Amino acid sequence: MSSEAAWVPVALSASIEPGTSAGAVVEGAELVVWRDAKGVAHVWEDRCPHRGMRMSFGFVRGDHIACLYHGWSYDTAGQCRHIPAHPDLDVPKTIKIATYAVEEAGGVIWTRLATAAQAADPLPTMGTNLPVRSLYADCSAAHALAILKQTLLPVGKGETCPGRLQVVTPHVWTLEAGALSLSIAVQLIGPQKIGLHILADEGAADLIPHLARWAQALRLALEEPVTVAEVA
Amino acid sequence: MSEITLYNHDLDENCYRVRLMLSFLGLAHEIVAIDMVPGHEEKGPAMRALNPLGSLPILKDGDLVLYGTQAILAHLARAHDAAGVWLPLEPAIFSRVMQWTFFSATALSCAIEARRVAVFGLGGDLETLKHEARQALRIMDDHMVLRHIEGFEWFAADTPTIADLSLLPSFALSRDYGIDHDEFPALRRWLRRFRILPGFRTMPGIPDYH
Numbered sequence: 001m002s003s004e005a006a007w008v009p010v011a012l013s014a015s016i017e018p019g020t021s022a023g024a025v026v027e028g029a030e031l032v033v034w035r036d037a038k039g040v041a042h043v044w045e046d047r048c049p050h051r052g053m054r055m056s057f058g059f060v061r062g063d064h065i066a067c068l069y070h071g072w073s074y075d076t077a078g079q080c081r082h083i084p085a086h087p088d089l090d091v092p093k094t095i096k097i098a099t100y101a102v103e104e105a106g107g108v109i110w111t112r113l114a115t116a117a118q119a120a121d122p123l124p125t126m127g128t129n130l131p132v133r134s135l136y137a138d139c140s141a142a143h144a145l146a147i148l149k150q151t152l153l154p155v156g157k158g159e160t161c162p163g164r165l166q167v168v169t170p171h172v173w174t175l176e177a178g179a180l181s182l183s184i185a186v187q188l189i190g191p192q193k194i195g196l197h198i199l200a201d202e203g204a205a206d207l208i209p210h211l212a213r214w215a216q217a218l219r220l221a222l223e224e225p226v227t228v229a230e231v232a
Numbered sequence: 233m234s235e236i237t238l239y240n241h242d243l244d245e246n247c248y249r250v251r252l253m254l255s256f257l258g259l260a261h262e263i264v265a266i267d268m269v270p271g272h273e274e275k276g277p278a279m280r281a282l283n284p285l286g287s288l289p290i291l292k293d294g295d296l297v298l299y300g301t302q303a304i305l306a307h308l309a310r311a312h313d314a315a316g317v318w319l320p321l322e323p324a325i326f327s328r329v330m331q332w333t334f335f336s337a338t339a340l341s342c343a344i345e346a347r348r349v350a351v352f353g354l355g356g357d358l359e360t361l362k363h364e365a366r367q368a369l370r371i372m373d374d375h376m377v378l379r380h381i382e383g384f385e386w387f388a389a390d391t392p393t394i395a396d397l398s399l400l401p402s403f404a405l406s407r408d409y410g411i412d413h414d415e416f417p418a419l420r421r422w423l424r425r426f427r428i429l430p431g432f433r434t435m436p437g438i439p440d441y442h
Contacts, residue, residue, distance in 0.1 A: 011417070012417070015417040015420075015421075017421070017424070020420075020424065022413065022414060022417070022420060023412055023413065023414045024414060025414065056414075057407075057439065059439070059441040059442055066441075068439050068441065133377045133417075133418075134417055136414075136415040195415075208381050209378060209381050209382070212377050212378055212381055213378070216374050216377075219370075
C-alpha cells in the first residue's frame with residue numbers, strides 16, 4: 001500500500017480534455033477524474049450519493065459535473081447544487097461527494113488520497129514532458145520493474161539501446177538511454193493491474209511514435225506468463 | 233412507402249450500426265420492428281426467407297435484399313453517399329477502411345456476443361468473451377494512440393468512414409458487458425469526436441448526455 005500522503009498519478013493531463021470525465025482506480029479505490037470548462041482538473045470519489053451511480057459516467061457542464069442517472073449536479077467543491085426533480089429545493093449541505101487534492105505536474109494529473117488535514121509529500125518533480133501514452137497491463141509493479149530493467153528503448157535511426165531504470169519514488173520511475181529520458185508515472189490499480197503513464201523529454205519529439213510502439217510491445221512482455229527462472 | 237426498409241430491433245447493436253448510417257446519410261426509410269428478444273422472430277420462416285442466417289439487420293433497398301451488417305453499410309455508402317466520404321475509393325484509404333470494417337465483424341464478434349449474453353441473458357461464457365473483447369479494444373486503442381500522434385482523429389482516413397461507424401458501437405456499449413472505458417483513453421477521445429458528428433444518434437446503453 002502507498003502512503004496516503006503520497007501523490008499518485010491518475011491520468012496523463014492530455015487525456016482528460018476540458019469538459020470531460022473518466023474513471024480511474026487507485027489501489028481499488030474508484031475515482032472520477034474530470035476537467036471543468038475552465039481547464040481545472042478534479043479528482044473525486046466516483047460515486048453519486050443519491051443512488052451510488054459512478055460520476056465518471058456523468059457529464060460536465062461549465063464548472064459542474066452531473067450524474068447520468070438523475071442529473072444531480074455538483075460544483076467544484078463536490079457540493080450538490082441542483083436536483084432537477086426538485087428544482088426549487090435548497091440542496092442540503094450534506095449532499096456532497098468526497099474530493100481529493102489535485103495537482104498537475106510534468107504532464108500528469110496527480111492526486112492524494114488523504115484528508116486535507118494530513119501533511120502532504122512534496123509533489124513529484126518531472127520537468128517538462130511530452131506525453132507518449134498511458135499503458136495498462138495486468139501485472140504487479142515488481143514484475144513491471146523486473147521487465148523494464150531489461151528493456152531496449154528506441155533511440156532513433158532504427159537503433160535501440162538498453163534503458164537505465166531508476167525508481168525515484170514508488171510512483172515515479174525514469175528510464176534513460178543515450179540522450180533520451182523517459183518519465184513513467186506509475187498508477188497502482190490493483191495487485192496485478194498497473195497503469196504506466198509514459199512521457200518523454202522535450203528533445204524526443206521525433207521519437208514519440210517509436211516510443212508508442214515500444215510501449216505497445218512492452219505490454220506483451222509485461223503480461224507474458226512469468227517463467228520459473230524469474231520467480232526463483 | 234419509402235424505398236428503404238430496415239428490419240430492426242432497437243436493442244440490437246448491429247441494427248444500431250445501420251440506423252446510424254441511415255441517419256448520417258439522412259435517408260428516409262421505413263422500420264419494421266422484429267421481436268428478436270424474447271420472440272426470436274428473426275429465426276422464423278418469414279424472416280429466413282429474407283435472410284437464411286436468421287439474423288438482424290436486414291435491409292431492403294428497392295429490389296435489393298441485403299443481410300450482413302458490414303455489407304449493408306458498404307451498400308448504403310456506395311449507393312447513397314454522393315460525396316463518397318463514408319467509403320472512400322482511393323486505394324490506400326479503401327484498404328484501411330476494409331481492414332477495420334472487417335475487424336468489426338471478426339475480432340469484435342466476441343464483444344457483440346458478450347453484450348448479447350450480458351444484456352439478453354443468452355447462454356455463453358461471458359468471462360472468456362469479455363477477455364477476447366478487451367484484447368480487441370486494446371488493439372483499437374493502440375491504433376488510435378498512433379493515429380493521434382500522427383495527427384489524425386479517425387481510424388482509416390482524415391474523416392470518419394464506415395470503419396469508424398462499424399467499430400464504434402462495441403466501445404460505446406462496452407459497459408453493457410462489463411468493460412469500462414478507463415483503460416482506453418484514445419478510444420474515449422475518438423468516441424467524443426464521433427458523438428458530435430451531425431446526424432449522430434444514440435441507442436439504449438449510450439447516454440444521451442456526455
